[in-house]
Amino acid sequence: MKLNKKQLYKWLKRIGFSILTLIVLFTCFYASIYFGLWGKIPSNEKIVGLKQSQATQILDANNDLIGKLYIYDRQSITFSDFPQHLLDALIATEDVRFYEHNGVDNKSLLRVFFKTILLSDESSGGGSTITLQLAKNLFGREHSGAIGTVVNKIKESIVAKRIESLYSKKEILTLYLNTVPFPDNTYGIESASEKFFNVHTKDLNVWQAATLVGTLKANHSYNPRLFPEKSKARRNLVIDQMVNYKYLSDTDAAINKSKDIVLDYQYYAPNQGLAPYFRAEIKKQLDAILKQKKFTKPDGEQYNIYHDGLKIYTTLDNTMQRYAEEAMREHMKELQHQFEVAYGKRAPWLKNKPAYLEAKKRLKKYRDLKAKGLSEKAIEDELKKTHKTELFSWDETIIKTISTLDSLEYYSKFLNAGFLSLDPKTGAIKSYVGGIDYRFFQYDHISQSKRQVGSTFKPFVYTAAIENGMSPCTYFPLKAVTYTDEKNWTPTNSSDIEDEENLNYSLEKSLSNSVNTIAVKVLDEVGIDEVIKQAHNMGIKSDIEAVPSIALGSANLSMIELARAYTTYVNDSKPVTPVFITRIEDKNGNVIASYEDINPKAVTEKAYSDDTRQVLLEFMKATVNDGTANRLRTKYNLQNAIAGKTGTTQDNKDGWFVGITPKLVTLTWVGNDNQQIGFSNTGIGQGANSALPIFAKYLQKLNRDSKYNAITKAQFEYPTEEVLMSLDCELTKTDGFFKRLFGSKKDTIQFKEEPKKGIFSWLKKKKKDKDEDENLEENDN
Template sequence: MGQKKKKPLAPALMYLISTGQIFRLVTIVTGSIVMVYAVLFLMVYAGLFGHLATVQELRNIQNHISSEVYSNDKVLLGKYYFQDRTNVRYQNLPEHLIHALIAAEDVRFYEHHGIDGRSSLRVIFKSILFQNRRSGGGSTIHQQLAKNLFKRKRYSIITMPVNKFREMIIGVRLDKAYSKKEILELYLNTVSFGENTYGIETAAQRFFRTLPCDLKIEDSALLVGMLKGTFIYNPRYFPERSKTRRDNVLSQMHKYSYINKATMDSVCALPVRLDYVNLSHNEGPAPYFREHLRLVLLDWAKNNPKSDGTHYNIYTDGLKIYTTINADLQQYAEEAIKNQMANLQKNFDRQWKDRDPWGDQNAFILKILENTPAYGRMKKQGMSGEKIIEALKVPKRMEIFTYEGMKEVEMSVYDSVAHYSRFLQAGLLSMEAETGYVRAWVGGINSNYFKYDHIHSKRQAGSAFKPILYAAALKNGHDPCAYLPNDSVVFEEYNNWTPRNSSGGYGGYYSMKGALSQSVNTISVKLLEKTGIDSVIRFSEQMGIEGALPEVLSLALGTGNVSLKEMVRAYNVFLNEGKIVEPIFLKRIEDKYGNVLFETETRISEPLINPHHALLMTAGVGTIVTLDHFLHLFQRFTFCLRQFPEDKKKAQQTNTCV
């Protein structure tokens, strides 16, 4: 018998079966994924992917805080930091800043306890399942704070879900450890605004030169808007894009009834206005001073441990460092150096335009290049000196310093050294006589390109040394009213050396005051001979001259190498009735809680010289700086390049390079 043929299933029944199979398949796949992620979540919770901070540990968390340097008149000069951060209290945060943050980042902030259920679903499907790193919008402020406090790690293909689960768990624990206000405060003190800037106070100072409490609503909206992308919404680089993002934040604030429509419209119509200031290690006022202070602070921290035996860290402990610098005087000093040195540089370049100021220019530059890191690296690679110099002569794109501003040029390392070697340098130190407080400190013309601090550089003092010599002569019993002959004398015991007067004139007699005011070299040498070279050197050391001085008669003309800092300390003796007042630049150090860790007071010694003699020296030095003499010197200034042996010899004879 033949078999009966099966009738085909009805199309509707086939549809139901296929739909059921798909549904079961989707259910199985979804269930499997949920189970996998549930297991993964439990593994994260159990700490298999690294320790998770406990509630107690979160309560004790400490941010790294920048140490701040202040002038005597409470102006912020700069900071020392690894991450530029300054903490601010919640009560000092403007209400519109809090509203902008919540409207833009976490509208249900006050309703959840670290995890926002609705937003979490978006995170699961976008960030975790589809690995969309730009999905955003799902992390609560708690979770973002967790990410700020504990940097994300790599876990191969499960990096995203593991990090998200870690942040969710820590976010819930943060909600148990802190109140809502405390979480907002901690978040705004840890969040990055780019440019190595952390925390709202540092961001407010950098972009608007103000404190958070003084931020305007448009400023708050702009800073909150940057959190979505600190570079792409940076108002310095992308002002239009930043404004669009700011206006979106304002729109969110209106949407959630934090501001009305009229306020939104009026603020959105405003342009982006920045008052940018970057108080980095090289930017801001007194950079040379802050570098000198940094080295002093590191030494202080090393020798002054905390009560628990650990050492202070000037980059992370949030110290408040109060100095004697006067912000206005510092600004005037920096401007004076910049303007005067720019004028001197023009004259120098005009005089030496077609000549080499360093003699053998090539040998001079090669000597500098041999001490550069680039030369050292290539030397270690086995390259010959000839090949290294050849490589350093290859032009490349670089930025160079000029008084007209920074310039982008095509220049080799060799040529850049030649460029910078022609710049004249200077230092300026201003000290208050009675207190010893250093009020201004300028170590060079630009700290970005010239790191050496000329406050410490030792140079021949020239005629600036003569007041020290004259004071030593008075202390040794020389009669200030006695007259000395202005004769040309040959000193046979010193290789027939003859001191010469810069004017070329001889004859007549001079008192000490007259000889000092006219800077007569022959008289100065005779005073040194009468007083004794050893006596003058010992007296100079008592005055604050630290380096070794040459035991020769040309010392009277200032051939000894001394620093500007030493000379200022020595001259201060004349203004303090013969007493030594130690220079002070650091007044006080406080910890982040305001406890005083270090404090200094003015230190005054017993008189080194008779107060009457100090008064005579003050009057004598004062006559040198009369207006006519100053204008005369200003009109006929010359450049002394002490690298030339013949110039150095001439300086020792005539002291023309003053």
Template sequence: MPLNLKERICSVSPRQWIYTIAILIGVGTLSIILFIFSIYMGIFGPVPSYEELKEISNPIASEIYSADNQLIGRIYLQNRSNVEFDEISKHAIDALVATEDSRFYEHDGIDEKALLRVFVKTIILQQHAGGGSTLSQQIAKNVYGRENHWILSMPINKIKEAITAYRLEKTYNKHEILTLYLNTVPFGDNTYGIETAAQHFFTKHAKELSLNEAAVLIGMLKANTYYNPRLHPDHAYIRKNVVLHQMVKNNYLSQKKYETISEEKILLNLDNGPIITELSGYYKHEIRVQTIKYLASEIRADGRPFNIYTDGLKIYTTINSKMQKMAEESVLDHMSRVQKTFERHWKGRNPWGRDTTILGKALRRSVRYRSLKKNKVSNKEIQKIFRTPIPVQRFTYDGIKEVKISPLDSIKYSIQLLHPSFIAIDPQTSQIKAWVGGPNYKYYPYDHVKAKRQVGSTFKPFVYAAALEQGIDPGKYISNAQETYEKYKNWTPKNAENHYDGYYSMEGALAHSVNTVAVKIMMETGPENVVNLAQNMGIKEPLPKVPSLALGTADCSLLELTSAYTTFANGGMHSDPILISKIDDSEGNTIRTVDSEIPRRVLSSETANIMNHFLEAVVDSGTGRSLRSRYGLRIALAGKTGTTQNGADGWFMGYCPNLVTGAWVGANNPKIHFRTIRYGQGAYLALPIVGTFFKKLTTNSSTRRHYQRDFTPPSRDFMRENEKMSMFSEDGKKRESWLKFGLDLFKMKKDSVEKLEQRPEGSVKPQKKKKRKKKGLWGSIKGLFGKK
């Protein structure tokens, strides 16, 4: 009768048991050895060789420099900046060793005692015993990452890290390994490396870290979100003292010093705290896009392509750091006021009125809604989620506010936010000097410098310039009377105040932005000629060859429009704007130089000079005159306001001989706007940004001298004829050329002549003053008693 299992086990002799166990141990040991050997040989993926370890290069952020050689930004996947050992605070070194690897100076990359402790306490006793990885093993993990091998992932990755750590110790000395570690490890807030972390949290170099600050940063290594001093100051404070206690335990710090330092508070000095820094995100994004394009045709000596995120490139731009700061301050200064006015203007009512499609579209475009829909959440549940208040950080022009509102109210708030954009270009070099694309890149990354919006009256100078190029006499008077264009669906242009009497010269019509005259000049010039000139001057968008184009019904970007205006300031010469001047590799070798293209003549110098003269009149006595009266600017300035239908877009182009600026303000949705032209016009919405910017520019000691030049005047013949035909001086006082005036009396009615060029756009129709009767003595006495 066969034996059962229990009887079989009992029948085995002790010698056989020992033999069996020995075989199992031998097979197990051999299996482990073969397993480790297979990892060593690269069967589960390559292990870095000694040669590779000698050439370890961490991903290093590319740095962006301004034209005045200031570091103004970084481009990175991981925000990292490497330093040498002697550029790191000794406090940070000691805190790191004491906390993360107390036997660092004793082992060769693998701490057998720590591994044994982990094995016994964690695996056998089921107790938490901390990590057993050395700093060298952590470097291996940070630099080369871990791979997924399913159930064998942990042992395979740990063995790979141990082999790599041993090789690291044979390749580098202890100081080099410490430096490599502190340049590699993540510190939170997407910062990698001790130098970047020191700059981010304390706005100082790694070498300047105090003992308290070093303990805070080293403490973050355990869990860089949980112990982040910005997010969780209480957690960071407790962890800091744990680090200090470890330093006492390992003889890096005295107990007396510990008692003093442990009481110190954590005083952060975040380098990205001010809201103004978020305005620079727009040009940084554009720089990243352009750099990638430039690098597409460049390769390394070894045939590999350059990587903007990891190669530590030096990108030199045309941005002037001082002008950029002035631009950002000017934008925030104005938008803070205009947004408050917008909110008071609507008095709590919804600007979209009964048109719920605006809110509905914005809701469906939101990330939250799309995520819920993707996860197949029901419409009823989505409505509930969108109406439930939650704590959020909300952007305002006065700073980031912590509020508790529903996602629906958050969307309503965003819809009603007015957005700005501003750009400044040197007309002689075509270099972009300042770029602000919106209110805050983090919250609203859409860049309005490149956005296409209807340009309004800022297009009119192209009409007048084309007319001059076609030989139309700038001294002729044009009737302000309305006219219907039958070939274009009986379209009849209107003026802002519905006044259609009198005659205007080109200068007067442009200064006061008279629509009827602009359209007549356009039709006399020929729409095709206007379109061709505008496109040669820098407008890239297709333009309709219709009469309404004279009033700016076409869409184009602020970048294109400002670029086109540089043609006037540069005497009729044009070249496309540039933002990057040079790209160097991490060693300082030039990869690519970006030169401005050779300017091409697209406008005669005389036409350019006449247009500058006309557009100076806009600033001196026309719709841009508040640059003089409100901002007290006394330099040579030309400009043009622009207002689109219903005040959806407010524009102002303002320039001096050495700098051309453009500003736009409006809501993301053109249906959101002020209800009255008083607030919706470009002179109110956009001009103040330009005015504040030029005020800062001309009062700054380092920039004001460069912008004191005058425009080149038109020819003497033009100025002589212009003087004869001018009925009024710049200050509005009558300055008649009697010969010209007498001739004009035969061409037009006297009342029309008297009104010529007196009324700015937006003003009320002038009324005749009533003659006051002389009271005489008795009338004065009766007046004392309130009697008429």
């Protein structure tokens, strides 16, 4: 059927009117969006003053990233940090006409409009430019549905044009790559590079860059950690695009496509990755530091550790930390097996055993139900309800459907551990392991816990004795005595110590073999108050109860303060405060808080004399060479210069070892979090078996790494001739005939609170006069 001119004109008029109507409608629709009827559009001022949340970085002593604090895992870098092949991969894949348009690809926008509105084709695609994606990344979306998609696209096109008018192409690429989301809740190319490949962006190779660019299409679907094959196929498509647009040769493309995706994945979440207990402690300290007025922003506002992109420089050494964690895992897995086998069916964590029943009453859920007035049966029924949960295991994490009571029984059997290694000169913490697995045991046994320290307290008793004038060649009888004024308390020795009636040990032999009976006698001789005073001078902050049992380590102390006291033996007799943070910078590299701002001044006053230090160091070297820690030499074949002290508490509840080398002081503790549960026997529970091996394995790993030769091959100071002469005596002595015949046979005595007078006081005074004469002579010189 033919149309005449009149009809044709009529149809053309209708079409024209329809087109005009559409144009008017679209213009009105566009104007309604532009003027904010569909939500406010960011102004030029807001776009220019973009403030993006950035993660706070926690760096080790080598400036390597060990963790982050963030809501959005993002850290910014500059354009010069982007390798060219990264930019090429991005443009070839995401926006090949990036340098030609003004932020909007009009063809893509029209396609979305007509296909989505007129044809209801939800697969029409987005066709977004890099600038449009940046607009979306920066300001998000508010609407959904078909019309919402168009509204969002138009809003983003307006923002994109504004961005293009305010920023250069380089600046747009920098903004984009610093804000674009990558898999695993990671924002920005630098965070993604470090998380997936453990390299900085500038060090990404071609296939790594292509892998990360490939994930931009769908963060989850192309996550190389979860879906390596899909990610590889997408990476190869990106490389093909680089070839298509002449960014890469066929030969280079073939080489890079042949590579498997090998990740070096870094966990920066608070409960995963390297040094989680240390990072948790850093956060705690940051909260306290940044609340101080002197550390606020120039405008007086407080810094926000989750948003302001701070850099926290710490003392930790990431390699030493890794060795410490490996040593702990290797030993604790084996020790846990020994622990469970030794108890067998007699295990105290089994249901209906006293330790289990007491632990049940300490459960928060139990206390909450009890507070509601529920009967014991009703509480029991609630606690027996099952649920699916993830459980810790030394082999691999397991998922089980168990009740709260089952969970209590399961976790009550696990031994826990603490490990701290620091530089005794500076206090710099090099390794910090607060527990066996932060995901399941978040209680920090270094900074939060206080436990009885056992025989690791004995060196403080002997330090006080030597400092107060007692000769290293003073002998004490091994035999046990009963202290009648201390409720007939009779301290005894472990079964492997000879208990001959007339045998006497020197101080060196007594300490190196951790003889309980003599430690108490030395305390009796020196006086409790003198020993407590000496311990406090060495850096112990906790109150110490003035009772004779402190000679055997009944005091509850933290690992931090115990470490501080032991640093005196290799730090010129001065305690050093453990140091975590060396400085804090803002995101622009400006120092907010320096080392001096954060850390206390070094102690300048000696806790005791140089002679005392050298004597005690010789005593503790003997502990390693011939005493309770000699398995460091025999079993672990360690030839380093080492001094140390083992410790075991009553009923084998806690095992300790303090390892001293010239440039490291290292503490290890092992025990059950439920202090009602100890080891079943001393053979397993003694510090030499439960705690010492972690130190031994740690030092073995350091020995194998030549990077640490300066630490592992360091030697102790050589004692003075006077100190060597004072130590020149037999380690043991048997009473002579007349002493055996006429000596005291008393097995009961009263414990003295004050030091003995006579020769002891004279030696103390003589030593004090000698020190004063030396000081005067020094001043005269």
